[in-house]
Amino acid sequence: MPAPRTKFYQVGSFAVGNRLLPPEQRAVQAAPDRGNALTSGHRACRGCGEALGARYAIDAAIRATGGRMIAVNATGCLEVFSTPYPETAWQVSWIHSLFGNAPAVATGVAAALKAKGRTDVRVVGQGGDGGTVDIGFACLSGMFERGDDVLYICYDNQAYMNTGVQRSGATPPAARTATTPVPGGNAFGQGKNAPLIAMAHEIPYVATATVADLRDLEYKVRRAMDFRGARYLHILVPCPLGWVTDACDTIRVARLATESGLFPVFEAEGGEVTGVTRIRRRIPVDDYLRLQSRYAHLFADPPRTDVIARIQASADRNIRRFGLVD
Amino acid sequence: MDKPFAITLGAGSSHANKTGAWRTERPVYVDRLPPCNHACPAGENIQHWLSLAEEPSYEAAWRQIMLDNPFPAVMGRVCYRPCESACNRGQLDEAVGINSVERFLGDQAIEHGWTVPVTAQPSGKRVLVVGAGPAGLSAAYHLTLLGHAVTVIDSGSAPGGMMRFGIPRYRLPRHVLDAEIQRILDMGVTLELGRTVTDLAEAMRGFDAAFLAVGAHIGRRAYLPAGDSARILDAVSVLRDVADGPAPLLGRRVVVYDGGNTAMDAARTAKRLGAADAVVVYRRTRDRMPAHDSEVAEASEEGVRMKWLSTIAHADGERVVIERMRLDETGFPQPTGEFEELAADSVVLALGQEADLSLLAGLPGIKVEGGIVKVGPGMMTGCPGVFAGGDMVPAERTVTVAVGHGKKAARHIDAWLRGGAHRPPPRHPMAGFDLLNTWYYSDAPATVRPKLDLARRMSTFDEVEGGLEESTALFEARRCLSCGNCFECDNCYGVCPDNAVLKLGPGLRYEIDLDFCKGCGLCVSECPAGAIEMVPEVT
Incomplete structure (x- = not known):
C-alpha cells in the first residue's frame, strides 16, 4: 500500500500542509514543532536534496519513535556538511565512525541497546550511495543477513559528490562524472540496484522514496518503524552540484525521475513488492535528462538519440516491471 | 580566538554559522492579482x-x-x-x-x-439616484454604507430595472431579486416608485450630488418593409409585458430578429408563452453571435431554431421573407438574392436598446454621443456633482458591469462630497498560469x-x-488554485533544506529567516500559487 491519500481538500495531500486538514493529517514537516533533526547553519550547497531528504526522514523517525532513536552516519556529504568538528547541525543522538562501516556500527549500537534492555530506543543507519552500495556494502549485506534491528537509509545522489563528483556504483548510465567524462559518460550495464538486492535478502521491509513526495517518504519511515529487524529505505536526493541543475530545481528533477519511470517508487515486505506509487503525469525521459547538464552531451550536435532511446527503454521496463501506469 | 588549528567555531550548534551570507537572491512573499x-x-x-x-x-x-x-x-x-x-x-x-x-x-x-450593518457616521449629505436598476441600487447601497442619505427615484412599478423587466423569471426568480433589493432598502434607502424625472435640475433641489442610471430600455427600431397586417413588436417591450402586465399575444409561430442575449430571452419567452415554433434570424454565423454561449445553448435545448446568415427582407400577415446572406472577406454580411419564406404570427425585433436621456435637457456641461452619456474616469458627467453609470454610459451592458459602475461611482461621489478625489489602491501584478506549480x-x-x-x-x-x-x-x-496568493499549504516551510522559512501561525503566513536562507529558490519553485518571487540582493 502506498501512502494513503487525502481525498480532496484543494491541494489534497500533495502539498506539505493544508490549512483545511486537522494537524494530525498534515505532514510531519508541516508541524511548527517538527524535530528539525538537521537544523540551520549546515554547510550543504544551495538547494541540497540530501539535506532535505535527511531532515524529512529523520524528523519522521523522531515522530515515529517519540524521539527515542540514535542515528549512525557513514562518511559522506551528509556527515561532512553537517558536522565539521566541533560544530554540528544534528539535533538528535548521532554517531559517526568511518566511510564503510555505518551498517556495522548501527548493528553494534542495536546490540548494545539490547544488552542494556533498551529496545525502546530505535537505531537508524544512514549514508550516501557511495558509502552504501560501494564501500559499506559488505557490512550492509551482513546487517540484512543477520536481521539486526536497524533501519538503514541510503540517500542516493548517484555519485561521490563530497569529493568532487566521482562515479559510484549507483551512477546511472551515460551520466557525466569526474571519472566518467564525455563524450561517453558512465557506461551501461553497471551500477547496483540496491533496493532489489536488499529485497533478495528477504528482510521485513524495503522501500524507495524521493524528496518530491514528502507524504510518501514520511509514510515509509513510519511504516519501517512498525517492523523489527533489518529494514532498508532508498531515497532519491538530487544533487545540484553533481547533476548540474539549478538549485531551485532539486524537487522538480526528483519528480521527473519518478514521472518518467526511471526511479520506481515502491515498497516490499519479506522480498515481495506490496505497493507502488503510480505515475500521475507520465513524461518522456527527455524531460528529465534535459534539466541536468550531466546529460548535456546527449543533446549536443549530433544528439545521441540512440543513448536516449536506451534510457527510455529502461524507464519503460520499470513501468512494466512495477506496474507504474494503470 | 584561541581555537585549535582549522577550527573556527566553539563546540556547539551549527546555528552559529550564518549561511545567509552565501545568498545572492532572496525569496520575497508577494500577493498577485488572480x-x-x-x-x-x-x-x-x-x-x-x-x-x-x-x-x-x-x-x-x-x-x-x-x-x-x-x-x-x-x-x-x-x-x-x-x-x-x-x-x-x-x-x-x-x-x-x-x-x-x-x-x-x-x-x-x-x-x-x-x-450588512451601516456603521459609518452620517455625513449629512444627500444623494439622489435616478433609476432603481442594478447600477442605481448598487450605488445606493455603497453610498449608504459610506454614511450618505440616499433617495432612489424610478419610473417603474417595482424596483430592479432590467433585472425585473428585462431578465425573464426562469433565469432570475423574483423572490430572489426581491430579497436582495429589500435588504438594500432596509439599510435606510428611500425609494420613490412611479415617478419619472423629466427635469434633473429641478429634481436635484435639496441634494448634494446625483447618480444617473436610467438604463437603456427603448427598443431600437429598424426599417422593415412590412404589410399592414404584420405584427411587429420589440423584444424589450415583450419582456417587460411578460414581467409586469398582461402577457403579449405572440401567436404560435414567432420570428425573433438579431442575435444578442435579448433575442435569446425573447425566443425562450415565446416558447414558454406557447409558441410551437420560435426562430431566431441572424445575419452572421454562430461564432459571431453576440449572445453568450450558455444562452444560445439553453435556447437550442429548449427547441428554439436558429437561422444563420439570414435577414428579414419583408414581413406581411402570417409570413416573413428571409434573404440568405454570405460573409465577405471582411466578415460583413452581404445579400445573396436568395429568398425563402417563414410562417410567422409575429416578428420580435431585438436590435438593441437606447437610453431615454430627455431628463438631461438643459443641464450644462453634459456631453451625449451616439445616444449615450460621456463620463470621466470617475464616472462624473461634464456637469459637476452629476455622475452616471449603467447602460446609459459607454460599456458592456450587463448587470455585473452596472453593479460595478454603481460601486465605482459611489466611491467617487463620496470622495467628491468630502472635497477630495478617490484613488483606488494600485493593482498587484497578474498571477498568470505559468507562475503556478500545478503539481500540488x-x-x-x-x-x-x-x-x-x-x-x-x-x-x-x-x-x-x-x-x-x-x-x-x-x-x-476548494477547486480554487488561489492564484498568486498564499493559502498556507506549508510547502515553503517544508521544502527549505536550511529550515530558513519560519511559520508564523494560522492566518499569519511565513517569513524568511535571512540569517540562514542561502537563496536556493526551492520555496519559489515549489509554491503552488506563485506567491513568492526571487529578488536579487543589493550588494
Whole structure:
C-alpha cells in the first residue's frame, strides 16, 4: 500500500500542509514543532536534496519513535556538511565512525541497546550511495543477513559528490562524472540496484522514496518503524552540484525521475513488492535528462538519440516491471 | 580566538554559522492579482471569498462579496461569468464554478437573513439616484454604507430595472431579486416608485450630488418593409409585458430578429408563452453571435431554431421573407438574392436598446454621443456633482458591469462630497498560469449544476438552472488554485533544506529567516500559487 491519500481538500495531500486538514493529517514537516533533526547553519550547497531528504526522514523517525532513536552516519556529504568538528547541525543522538562501516556500527549500537534492555530506543543507519552500495556494502549485506534491528537509509545522489563528483556504483548510465567524462559518460550495464538486492535478502521491509513526495517518504519511515529487524529505505536526493541543475530545481528533477519511470517508487515486505506509487503525469525521459547538464552531451550536435532511446527503454521496463501506469 | 588549528567555531550548534551570507537572491512573499479578480466587472475579490468559503466560513465569504457587490444571489444567476473565462484552472482541467459558489452564498444569506450593518457616521449629505436598476441600487447601497442619505427615484412599478423587466423569471426568480433589493432598502434607502424625472435640475433641489442610471430600455427600431397586417413588436417591450402586465399575444409561430442575449430571452419567452415554433434570424454565423454561449445553448435545448446568415427582407400577415446572406472577406454580411419564406404570427425585433436621456435637457456641461452619456474616469458627467453609470454610459451592458459602475461611482461621489478625489489602491501584478506549480493541486473535475427538465422548461417560467448543495458548493470552492496568493499549504516551510522559512501561525503566513536562507529558490519553485518571487540582493 502506498501512502494513503487525502481525498480532496484543494491541494489534497500533495502539498506539505493544508490549512483545511486537522494537524494530525498534515505532514510531519508541516508541524511548527517538527524535530528539525538537521537544523540551520549546515554547510550543504544551495538547494541540497540530501539535506532535505535527511531532515524529512529523520524528523519522521523522531515522530515515529517519540524521539527515542540514535542515528549512525557513514562518511559522506551528509556527515561532512553537517558536522565539521566541533560544530554540528544534528539535533538528535548521532554517531559517526568511518566511510564503510555505518551498517556495522548501527548493528553494534542495536546490540548494545539490547544488552542494556533498551529496545525502546530505535537505531537508524544512514549514508550516501557511495558509502552504501560501494564501500559499506559488505557490512550492509551482513546487517540484512543477520536481521539486526536497524533501519538503514541510503540517500542516493548517484555519485561521490563530497569529493568532487566521482562515479559510484549507483551512477546511472551515460551520466557525466569526474571519472566518467564525455563524450561517453558512465557506461551501461553497471551500477547496483540496491533496493532489489536488499529485497533478495528477504528482510521485513524495503522501500524507495524521493524528496518530491514528502507524504510518501514520511509514510515509509513510519511504516519501517512498525517492523523489527533489518529494514532498508532508498531515497532519491538530487544533487545540484553533481547533476548540474539549478538549485531551485532539486524537487522538480526528483519528480521527473519518478514521472518518467526511471526511479520506481515502491515498497516490499519479506522480498515481495506490496505497493507502488503510480505515475500521475507520465513524461518522456527527455524531460528529465534535459534539466541536468550531466546529460548535456546527449543533446549536443549530433544528439545521441540512440543513448536516449536506451534510457527510455529502461524507464519503460520499470513501468512494466512495477506496474507504474494503470 | 584561541581555537585549535582549522577550527573556527566553539563546540556547539551549527546555528552559529550564518549561511545567509552565501545568498545572492532572496525569496520575497508577494500577493498577485488572480485573473478572476482582474476580470470581475464588479471588482469582487473572488480569490479571497473563495478561500473563506473553503474553510468553510460561508457568512464571512458572503460578507467579503458584499464589500463590492450587494447582489450575490442575483449574480449567481445572471452574471455572464467573465471570472470563469479567465480562471487559470480552465487551463488545468475546467474553470472553478465561481458563479455556482456565489449563488450558494447568496442563497444562504437570504435563507439565514444575513444583513450588512451601516456603521459609518452620517455625513449629512444627500444623494439622489435616478433609476432603481442594478447600477442605481448598487450605488445606493455603497453610498449608504459610506454614511450618505440616499433617495432612489424610478419610473417603474417595482424596483430592479432590467433585472425585473428585462431578465425573464426562469433565469432570475423574483423572490430572489426581491430579497436582495429589500435588504438594500432596509439599510435606510428611500425609494420613490412611479415617478419619472423629466427635469434633473429641478429634481436635484435639496441634494448634494446625483447618480444617473436610467438604463437603456427603448427598443431600437429598424426599417422593415412590412404589410399592414404584420405584427411587429420589440423584444424589450415583450419582456417587460411578460414581467409586469398582461402577457403579449405572440401567436404560435414567432420570428425573433438579431442575435444578442435579448433575442435569446425573447425566443425562450415565446416558447414558454406557447409558441410551437420560435426562430431566431441572424445575419452572421454562430461564432459571431453576440449572445453568450450558455444562452444560445439553453435556447437550442429548449427547441428554439436558429437561422444563420439570414435577414428579414419583408414581413406581411402570417409570413416573413428571409434573404440568405454570405460573409465577405471582411466578415460583413452581404445579400445573396436568395429568398425563402417563414410562417410567422409575429416578428420580435431585438436590435438593441437606447437610453431615454430627455431628463438631461438643459443641464450644462453634459456631453451625449451616439445616444449615450460621456463620463470621466470617475464616472462624473461634464456637469459637476452629476455622475452616471449603467447602460446609459459607454460599456458592456450587463448587470455585473452596472453593479460595478454603481460601486465605482459611489466611491467617487463620496470622495467628491468630502472635497477630495478617490484613488483606488494600485493593482498587484497578474498571477498568470505559468507562475503556478500545478503539481500540488488535486485532480478534481468541475461540478455541474442541475437543470430543470426540458418539458417544464418549455411550458413554465420556473428557474432553469438549479443551485449546488452545500457539499458540492464546498467542493467547488476548494477547486480554487488561489492564484498568486498564499493559502498556507506549508510547502515553503517544508521544502527549505536550511529550515530558513519560519511559520508564523494560522492566518499569519511565513517569513524568511535571512540569517540562514542561502537563496536556493526551492520555496519559489515549489509554491503552488506563485506567491513568492526571487529578488536579487543589493550588494
